[in-house]
Amino acid sequence: KAGVTQTPRYLIKTRGQQVTLSCSPISGHRSVSWYQQTPGQGLQFLFEYFSETQRNKGNFPGRFSGRQFSNSRSEMNVSTLELGDSALYLCASSGQPTSGTYNEQFFGPGTRLTVL
Amino acid sequence: QKEVEQDPGPLSVPEGAIVSLNCTYSNSAFQYFMWYRQYSRKGPELLMYTYSSGNKEDGRFTAQVDKSSKYISLFIRDSQPSDSATYLCAMSYNDMRFGAGTRLTVKP
DSSP: OOOOEEEOSEEEEOTTOOEEEEEEOOTTOOEEEEEEEETTTEEEEEEEEETTEEEEEOSOOTTEEEEEOTTSOEEEEEOSOOGGGOEEEEEEEESSOOTTSOOOOEEOOOEEEEEO | OOSEEEOOOOEEEETTOOEEEEEEEOOTTOOEEEEEEEOTTSOOEEEEEEESSEEEEETTEEEEEETTTTEEEEEESSOOGGGOEEEEEEEESSSEEEOOOEEEEEEO
16 A cells, blocks of 8 residues: 655745745545644644544744645645745655544655755 | 653663553543654554543553543553554544654664
């Protein structure tokens, strides 16, 4: 079974631009969660989507948004990029929702975003 | 104060040593406790999962949760160079909260 895939793996943008990251979950998984990983803050939860609906959202500004398609693939968008948005963005898939309960999550390799 | 505290290390041990990794937390609502391992340029992978207090053993790995002390631990016995990675504790009740991660190096 193929794992979670994320594209692109590396991205360089400048301040003020916007960016879209993509995540394809494991086949059959309908839950996709997004995380931001930085050296200073560690891994922080952004949001979770299940069956095209956002189930939960972390404490990030509205510049961070996401969506999920009918095939469970998910995209994350960051508008008006700031230097502090430089991070590794990880997505994780699960067969069932993870918010409020436990279902094993499988992480992708991440997209390394650098904002100049 | 962060909800989940984890010493970032780095921690360096000789091959065969017993490794002890720990996290403390402040939110008593956490019910699910996990340990992840993350190799360089890879996403985290689940090592151990525990619900509520207690111990769980899987091969060379033992996870302990003490909810009364708000303290969780991961022990690695007979550590190997292939165990060199960053270890992240995580816990959840509504969404996941991660520790900062401890970078472990096991020297041959």
